[in-house]
Amino acid sequence: MSTVELARRASAVTRRTPWLLAGPAILLFVGIVLIPIAMTVLLSFHDWGQYKGIDPIITLKNWRDIATDSYFFEIFLRTFRIALLVTAISVLIGAPEAYILNRMRAPWRGIFLVIVLGPLLISVVARTLGWALLFGSTGLINVALVRLGVVASPVQFMFSEIGMIVALVHVLVPFVVISVWASLQRLDPQVENAALSLGASAFTVLRRIVLPQVMPGILSGAIVVFALAASAFATPAIIGGRRLKVASTLAYDEFLNTLNWPLGAAVAVLLLVAVAAIIVGSNRLVERRYAEVFE
Amino acid sequence: MSRNGPLALAFHALFIAFILAPIVIVCAVAFTPEGYLSLPTNGLSLRWFKAIADYPEFVRAFRDSLWLAALSSTIAVLLAVPAALAIARYRFAGREAVLALFMSPLMIPPVVLGIAFLRFFTVIGLGGTFLGLVLAHIVIVTPFALRLVLAASTGLDRAVEHAAVSLGASPFTMFRRVTLPLILPGVVSGWVLAFITSFDEVTMTVFIASPATTTLPVRMFLYIQDNIDPLVTSVSAVLIFMTAILMIALDRLYGLDRLFVGAGK
Numbered sequence: 087m088s089t090v091e092l093a094r095r096a097s098a099v100t101r102r103t104p105w106l107l108a109g110p111a112i113l114l115f116v117g118i119v120l121i122p123i124a125m126t127v128l129l130s131f132h133d134w135g136q137y138k139g140i141d142p143i144i145t146l147k148n149w150r151d152i153a154t155d156s157y158f159f160e161i162f163l164r165t166f167r168i169a170l171l172v173t174a175i176s177v178l179i180g181a182p183e184a185y186i187l188n189r190m191r192a193p194w195r196g197i198f199l200v201i202v203l204g205p206l207l208i209s210v211v212a213r214t215l216g217w218a219l220l221f222g223s224t225g226l227i228n229v230a231l232v233r234l235g236v237v238a239s240p241v242q243f244m245f246s247e248i249g250m251i252v253a254l255v256h257v258l259v260p261f262v263v264i265s266v267w268a269s270l271q272r273l274d275p276q277v278e279n280a281a282l283s284l285g286a287s288a289f290t291v292l293r294r295i296v297l298p299q300v301m302p303g304i305l306s307g308a309i310v311v312f313a314l315a316a317s318a319f320a321t322p323a324i325i326g327g328r329r330l331k332v333a334s335t336l337a338y339d340e341f342l343n344t345l346n347w348p349l350g351a352a353v354a355v356l357l358l359v360a361v362a363a364i365i366v367g368s369n370r371l372v373e374r375r376y377a378e379v380f381e
Numbered sequence: 382m383s384r385n386g387p388l389a390l391a392f393h394a395l396f397i398a399f400i401l402a403p404i405v406i407v408c409a410v411a412f413t414p415e416g417y418l419s420l421p422t423n424g425l426s427l428r429w430f431k432a433i434a435d436y437p438e439f440v441r442a443f444r445d446s447l448w449l450a451a452l453s454s455t456i457a458v459l460l461a462v463p464a465a466l467a468i469a470r471y472r473f474a475g476r477e478a479v480l481a482l483f484m485s486p487l488m489i490p491p492v493v494l495g496i497a498f499l500r501f502f503t504v505i506g507l508g509g510t511f512l513g514l515v516l517a518h519i520v521i522v523t524p525f526a527l528r529l530v531l532a533a534s535t536g537l538d539r540a541v542e543h544a545a546v547s548l549g550a551s552p553f554t555m556f557r558r559v560t561l562p563l564i565l566p567g568v569v570s571g572w573v574l575a576f577i578t579s580f581d582e583v584t585m586t587v588f589i590a591s592p593a594t595t596t597l598p599v600r601m602f603l604y605i606q607d608n609i610d611p612l613v614t615s616v617s618a619v620l621i622f623m624t625a626i627l628m629i630a631l632d633r634l635y636g637l638d639r640l641f642v643g644a645g646k
Contacts, residue, residue, distance in 0.1 A: 125501055351496060357492065
């Protein structure tokens, strides 16, 4: 065998190696992610009837229903309104908290970081149950609000958008904290000191030095929160009950209660496309605007 | 660096109270001696923790959840380690696409995944089976395991591996004696994160679980939809204690801040 032949064989082996290593995972993901998603898209074009069940013809009926019925429009509007408010509130309270955490001293910094990030690992059902307990008409929040004189009579948090927003902010705000925290770690404190020594006030330093540098962190945290809030299920389902639906609980009801799978699939596909479009679109925007920061 | 002012500390105190409030209230109500939802103002009682044992549905769901999480995170790590090494070391055509494929379950809303799995498993005859649950959970926890193993293998010093090979080690010996020990913290943390993610998953699982094979979060979710009583708070409290222990282990092992940087992307 010639040396050229050997070298060619060796490079063929090297070329095959990554595919052999990643192969089992690729097969699984193609078989159990891509194919089921494709089947769901196809399902959304099928017909359904109370007695005939799923009719595997191709029709735009479900899509026409979603496009024309104001019931669906209202639910999708509510979903994105809630997601937008949750994102805004999470940024407004999460970013300052990350900044405060970053200025803390050694033991406290680590302890509070664990307290803020830890809840991400706790079951979302258990966390939402906590809010359901706090929200109840005799719950602690209303007792406190009435005693403090903030409100005259108990506020209806359960089955309301306010309740959903408060609980979702609690579930998702750690994503903003961690994202801003990560970009604060890359900051050079000497730049702040330079600005201070040149006579800038603490507020000016925050506004002109710190904020522009952590903006990519704030925006990427916001994108994550928005995507997760728009597709959240357990929290809206527990707080909103059957009365106040969002897109994901609507799809759930169509699937498991009405049993109209094709319509449920259409709602789910629309949610998938809308969320993916918003993530990709805003990621592009952020990357173009902050190209120099990402290098 | 300047210190936080009183205003900042007051904000911080409110923020921490907001984060802890629902978790603390669940744990507090779990210790109530009363037969209804209330704070334990008349002393603490373990009666609702004892009541869990009389409710076999929760015990069975807890056991199924443990098995499901252990199986799916172990298989996910077995798939993720070679896949991460392939992505970290080789520049091959389609590398970006393969990585995007592995990370795709994080981009897809869990409701959509649940619906897709329900449809798929019903068609191929795996509907409502434990095998179906395991397959679905492998897919959703692999991105978490892969991300941590990938991070560990990207920063690896390859000179050590070259030394092993030049000293006559076979590729497998090199992997077992050199590569694996070096990436082990990433592998173990990846497994723990995958385990917790599988154990906590509710949205996707609610679609494919059946009354015979269901997980603890799904059982709790369905229970809460009907009524909220102290029993479900004591189950949640057990879950919170367990997670807290794993959380401290993960923080020591890997650092919670590093764990979540780039999470959800």
